[in-house]
Amino acid sequence: MNTISLKKLFYFEKTPLNLLMAFITVALLGAFAAGAVLYILHGHHAYNVTRQHPWGLLISMYVFFVVSSTGLCIISSIGHVFGIPEFQQIGKRAIAGAIITISSGFAVIALEIGHPVTMLIYNVLTPGLTSAIWWMGTLYGMYLAFICLEFFFLAIKENHTLSKFFGIGGLLVGLAAHSNLGAVFGFLVSRPSANGVFYPVYFILSAMITGCYLIFLMYGFRYKMNFPAKVEVMLVKLSKILGMLLAVLIFFEAWKILTAVYGDLPERGATIMHSIKHPNFWFGELILGMLIPFTIILVSNAKAIKATVYASITGMVGIFFMRYDLVHDTLLYPMRTLKISEYELAPTFLEYFPSFAEFAIGFGGIGISLFLYYVADKVFNLDESHSH
Amino acid sequence: MARYGMALNYKNCINCRACETACKEENGVLLGKDNYRIWVGVKEAEGLFPNISIASQTYHPSQCQHCSNAPCQLVCPTNATYYSKDGIVKVDPVKCILCTYCINACPYDARYVDQRTITVDKCTFCSDTRLANGETTTACQATCPTKVRVFGDLDDPTSEISQLLAKKEYRRVKEHLGTEPKLFYIL
Numbered sequence: 372m373n374t375i376s377l378k379k380l381f382y383f384e385k386t387p388l389n390l391l392m393a394f395i396t397v398a399l400l401g402a403f404a405a406g407a408v409l410y411i412l413h414g415h416h417a418y419n420v421t422r423q424h425p426w427g428l429l430i431s432m433y434v435f436f437v438v439s440s441t442g443l444c445i446i447s448s449i450g451h452v453f454g455i456p457e458f459q460q461i462g463k464r465a466i467a468g469a470i471i472t473i474s475s476g477f478a479v480i481a482l483e484i485g486h487p488v489t490m491l492i493y494n495v496l497t498p499g500l501t502s503a504i505w506w507m508g509t510l511y512g513m514y515l516a517f518i519c520l521e522f523f524f525l526a527i528k529e530n531h532t533l534s535k536f537f538g539i540g541g542l543l544v545g546l547a548a549h550s551n552l553g554a555v556f557g558f559l560v561s562r563p564s565a566n567g568v569f570y571p572v573y574f575i576l577s578a579m580i581t582g583c584y585l586i587f588l589m590y591g592f593r594y595k596m597n598f599p600a601k602v603e604v605m606l607v608k609l610s611k612i613l614g615m616l617l618a619v620l621i622f623f624e625a626w627k628i629l630t631a632v633y634g635d636l637p638e639r640g641a642t643i644m645h646s647i648k649h650p651n652f653w654f655g656e657l658i659l660g661m662l663i664p665f666t667i668i669l670v671s672n673a674k675a676i677k678a679t680v681y682a683s684i685t686g687m688v689g690i691f692f693m694r695y696d697l698v699h700d701t702l703l704y705p706m707r708t709l710k711i712s713e714y715e716l717a718p719t720f721l722e723y724f725p726s727f728a729e730f731a732i733g734f735g736g737i738g739i740s741l742f743l744y745y746v747a748d749k750v751f752n753l754d755e756s757h758s759h
Numbered sequence: 760m761a762r763y764g765m766a767l768n769y770k771n772c773i774n775c776r777a778c779e780t781a782c783k784e785e786n787g788v789l790l791g792k793d794n795y796r797i798w799v800g801v802k803e804a805e806g807l808f809p810n811i812s813i814a815s816q817t818y819h820p821s822q823c824q825h826c827s828n829a830p831c832q833l834v835c836p837t838n839a840t841y842y843s844k845d846g847i848v849k850v851d852p853v854k855c856i857l858c859t860y861c862i863n864a865c866p867y868d869a870r871y872v873d874q875r876t877i878t879v880d881k882c883t884f885c886s887d888t889r890l891a892n893g894e895t896t897t898a899c900q901a902t903c904p905t906k907v908r909v910f911g912d913l914d915d916p917t918s919e920i921s922q923l924l925a926k927k928e929y930r931r932v933k934e935h936l937g938t939e940p941k942l943f944y945i946l
């Protein structure tokens with residue numbers, strides 16, 4: 372840990388990239404603040420969520436952040452929990468990222484849950500043990516505690532045994548928490564397109580992919596694409612892992628779609644067909660999120676790590692669409708199937724587009740992440756320490 | 760203890776929506792597009808002119824089904840949604856955190872956000888406004904000009920609803936989900 376002055380904290384080399392990142396960070400932080408003010412003034416009226424579409428972009432962004440966090444935690448565990456030597460170096464950076472992204476997620480969800488304080492009280496007093504949200508929330512609280520302690524013993528008061536102990540704890544609790552988040556959707560008997568085993572498993576898989584993308588982005592930015600040999604070796608290995616994970620994801624998605632449309636079960640086949648025809652899916656999820664990175668890794672035999680860093684940008688955009696579609700597609704099919712007023716058509720697939728406040732808060736969360744990462748990078752030495 | 764349910768002679772419904780008005784009046788449900796505990800769904804006539812099936816145009820009065828195995832109750836993280844001792848599914852506004860998970864989980868679109876308490880609300884079988892005062896009918900039932908609704912205790916074999924269900928064929932909505940709804944649509 373470095374003790375630094377405030378002046379030093381906000382000093383950075385004025386390269387175009389750094390200036391761009393600084394501008395984006397400040398703009399997004401401003402957006403978050405603006406969105407928060409709108410929410411405080413107008414409550415959920417500031418959002419475009421309705422009775423029929425009660426969840427929207429903020430739930431997506433919450434999932435986006437906690438997927439990122441769990442992913443970073445899983446990928447970092449390859450090194451310091453499972454002891455693969457090349458991956459030891461990412462430990463601190465990845466765990467710092469995991470703490471930062473989940474904190475951003477909590478900041479976003481605090482502005483979506485109507486009564487967060489009531490939640491803290493009654494989660495404890497009258498726990499709903501059959502609720503996936505209860506488990507997810509409780510386990511993520513524990514997870515945050517674990518990874519904070521892990522980081523403490525990695526970066527502040529170095530202690531290998533304890534950091535490994537909390538690392539294993541964080542990994543296990545994180546996996547449980549994250550699959551429970553998948554179950555929040557998978558348990559919905561009312562939504563045949565989401566109900567089932569797919570989401571809990573898919574969440575873990577896509578978390579690992581997100582973790583890989585984020586490691587590529589963090590290292591690409593850290594070394595400005597001039598990777599030292601040691602980092603390059605690690606990134607080539609990571610790229611192979613990423614390629615394999617993407618292949619599994621594509622396979623998995625293909626079978627999800629085929630089983631969903633096969634036989635055209637009511638409310639399921641049509642919903643999935645409707646969602647895969649949308650550009651959010653075929654362009655956002657498929658091309659940006661899976662095919663571009665996968666092709667680059669495949670064609671270059673995982674060696675083109677600079678290209679993979681760029682592909683990680685499209686990859687993260689794709690991951691965003693996966694999270695957005697997860698929520699929207701789950702709610703796509705209307706639960707009220709008959710019209711109730713003369714002045715409407717019979718209900719069909721629901722429409723939803725986020726409001727300004729939702730965009731501001733949801734994407735503003737990314738600003739929180741960027742800012743905290745900048746600070747963490749200054750205050751803690753996130754590169755591998757040389758004492759071991 | 761009673762186990763309350765409701766039978767609907769839905770084919771008698773004339774879509775006058777007196778029930779919607781009565782419910783709002785009795786339970787203080789606010790005006791606004793999303794604020795309703797009860798509604799009448801209109802199924803439009805099928806067929807192309809001139810072969811339009813008049814019989815296919817039907818009205819489906821609906822409200823919370825008071826499921827015996829309620830998905831909304833299962834998913835509630837703070838047990839704000841609970842079964843009353845009479846089997847009525849209710850929301851405790853003190854405990855509701857407005858996560859709206861239950862709105863997603865209800866297969867019948869029976870829930871909405873009450874803007875007075877900023878918590879989730881739904882049909883209560885008028886338990887606070889009428890049953891608690893010793894009344895034996897609900898507002899939507901009492902007001903209905905064609906007497907669509909029969910409300911009562913399913914556990915009491917002599918109640919009007921039990922007698923009716925013993926004699927008539929009925930169906931329940933989305934029964935395949937295993938929610939065990941307590942709204943019975945008399946065929």
Ligand code: SF4
Binds near residue numbers: 826865869870938
């Ligand atoms: S109809 Fe919906 S709100 Fe009512 S008990 Fe069933 S699941 Fe709950």
Ligand code: SF4
Binds near residue numbers: 836850856858859
């Ligand atoms: S919105 Fe309220 S009643 Fe519904 S699940 Fe959440 S806490 Fe329970």
Ligand code: SF4
Binds near residue numbers: 797
């Ligand atoms: S039973 Fe009462 S609360 Fe329920 S719909 Fe009828 S009037 Fe409204």
